[in-house]
Amino acid sequence: MPASLDDFQVISTIGTGSYGTCKKICRKKDGKILVWKEMEYGSMTEAEKQMLVSEVNLLRELHHQHIVKYYDRIIDRTKAMIYIIMEYCEGGDLATLIAANKKNGESITEDFAWKILIQTTLALKECHRRKNGQAVLHRDLKPANVFLDKDSNVKLGDFGLARVLHSESSFAQTYVGTPYYMSPELVNNLSYNEKSDIWALGCMMYELCALSPPFTASNQSELNRKIRLGDFPRLPLKYSIELDMIIRKMIQVEVSQRPSIGSILADPLVQKRREALE
Numbered sequence: 001m002p003a004s005l006d007d008f009q010v011i012s013t014i015g016t017g018s019y020g021t022c023k024k025i026c027r028k029k030d031g032k033i034l035v036w037k038e039m040e041y042g043s044m045t046e047a048e049k050q051m052l053v054s055e056v057n058l059l060r061e062l063h064h065q066h067i068v069k070y071y072d073r074i075i076d077r078t079k080a081m082i083y084i085i086m087e088y089c090e091g092g093d094l095a096t097l098i099a100a101n102k103k104n105g106e107s108i109t110e111d112f113a114w115k116i117l118i119q120t121t122l123a124l125k126e127c128h129r130r131k132n133g134q135a136v137l138h139r140d141l142k143p144a145n146v147f148l149d150k151d152s153n154v155k156l157g158d159f160g161l162a163r164v165l166h167s168e169s170s171f172a173q174t175y176v177g178t179p180y181y182m183s184p185e186l187v188n189n190l191s192y193n194e195k196s197d198i199w200a201l202g203c204m205m206y207e208l209c210a211l212s213p214p215f216t217a218s219n220q221s222e223l224n225r226k227i228r229l230g231d232f233p234r235l236p237l238k239y240s241i242e243l244d245m246i247i248r249k250m251i252q253v254e255v256s257q258r259p260s261i262g263s264i265l266a267d268p269l270v271q272k273r274r275e276a277l278e
């Protein structure tokens with residue numbers, strides 16, 4: 001029996017993303033805490049609605065311990081609203097963690113950095129695993145899209161939903177952030193590929209440790225120039241040369257020089273770190 005809005009109690013609003021609002025909810029029948037992302041589709045074109053349907057269908061197919069679990073969706077045709085119900089991540093998102101560390105002058109440990117690197121790589125591996133020939137590239141890997149559960153395990157979220165965004169909508173203009181993680185191939189208008197997600201992963205890991213993205217600038221053209229050059233400072237010295245090296249390998253301008261997901265996971269150091277996690 002499809003879920004309905006009154007099966008849930010809204011607890012609070014967590015925030016507003018590029019596509020709509022995220023609310024913390026409680027499922028009345030068992031008290032389970034979840035979230036829903038509510039999106040208004042009334043002003044969407046038929047093509048955008050079709051994209052939304054296919055994005056939600058992709059979400060339904062992704063089952064992995066490090067990917068935010070999709071539960072259900074509710075469509076309220078009277079208000080032209082869709083509610084996408086997903087697991088709640090108690091630990092919040094990495095962007096909040098980075099901002100808090102920056103504010104308090106704190107930094108994550110080396111162990112935690114490896115844990116995030118490994119678990120996010122495993123989540124990307126699931127995304128890239130070809131699903132009926134359709135690779136689900138994340139396309140928007142950034143700290144705000146990586147959540148933590150109560151045990152600070154990674155939950156990769158917010159697939160494609162941001163992509164569904166209809167460009168002329170007010171949300172689009174309001175929520176366009178600086179694309180710090182844009183890869184050189186995207187800057188050069190070449191095609192997005194699996195190695196572009198690796199570049200973004202390297203940038204995210206760098207920012208998580210250094211509390212600043214590898215490339216920063218006050219305008220897009222200056223940022224593009226720095227990205228094309230690919231030079232950035234070493235991680236803070238508290239982090240090992242191995243961590244700096246594996247992140248540096250991911251942030252290489254030459255696509256073919258970047259490691260694949262398989263080679264990251266096959267790295268002896270990563271294997272050792274993975275065993276320590278299990």
Ligand SMILES: CN(C)CCCNS(=O)(=O)c1cccc(Nc2nc(OCC3CCCCC3)c3[nH]cnc3n2)c1
Pocket residue numbers: 014015016017018022024035068086087088089090091092093096147157158
């Ligand atoms: C302990 N503290 C450091 C952290 C406190 C943390 N508690 S908190 O303040 O409610 C909090 C903060 C942020 C996230 C979450 N959990 C969460 N957020 C999602 O999306 C957030 C949304 C994404 C788009 C932009 C607007 C926000 C999810 N999507 C699927 N599952 C989700 N779970 C909870």
